Amino acid sequence: MRVRQLDHVQLAMPAGREDEARTFYQGMLGIIEVAKPSHLAIRGGCWFEDGALKVHLGVDTKFEPARKAHPAFIVDDLAELAAKLRGAGYQVVENQPLQGYARLYVDDPFGNRVELMEPTG
Numbered sequence: 001m002r003v004r005q006l007d008h009v010q011l012a013m014p015a016g017r018e019d020e021a022r023t024f025y026q027g028m029l030g031i032i033e034v035a036k037p038s039h040l041a042i043r044g045g046c047w048f049e050d051g052a053l054k055v056h057l058g059v060d061t062k063f064e065p066a067r068k069a070h071p072a073f074i075v076d077d078l079a080e081l082a083a084k085l086r087g088a089g090y091q092v093v094e095n096q097p098l099q100g101y102a103r104l105y106v107d108d109p110f111g112n113r114v115e116l117m118e119p120t121g
Contacts, residue, residue, distance in 0.1 A: 008054035009071045013110045014063040018046050020109040021057050028085055029073070031055055065111030078102050078118035 013021055025031050031048035035041070044059035055071065075081055082092045085106055093105045103117040 008049075008056050010056045010058055011066065011071070011108070011112050012060035012063050013045060013057045013112075015044055015059045015061065017109065018044065018057075021046050021048075024090075024108050025055060025057070028088060028090070029081075063110070065107070065113075067111070067113055070105075070113035070115055072103075072115035072117055075116050075118050078104065078116060081116060 025048040026033050031050050034047050034049045045057045048055045101117045
């Protein structure tokens with residue numbers, strides 16, 4: 001028996017802020033929103049998926065942003081994405097280098113930490 005792959009990342013969000021999630025995850029990061037199953041949609045939140053990349057946001061009534069735990073997304077053209085995020089008012093933070101990657105951090109609209117990485121090799 002073994003774990004074979006990651007199916008999705010689940011992040012928490014406050015209730016009623018789905019439009020902000022759409023603006024960030026779909027509008028800024030380009031991950032397309034998909035319909036949640038009807039029995040889960042009544043809980044709020046939203047899902048974003050592009051092939052094997054799946055990011056699900058679920059409403060947490062006692063929401064607190066994830067500051068240390070975070071997803072790390074591989075991106076194309078990190079510099080262009082960083083400029084787009086900055087232009088939209090998001091604070092982009094560079095961190096210590098990681099061999100083989102250019103990388104930075106940005107908070108989603110709810111304060112969840114998101115790492116963006118582009119291979120340099």
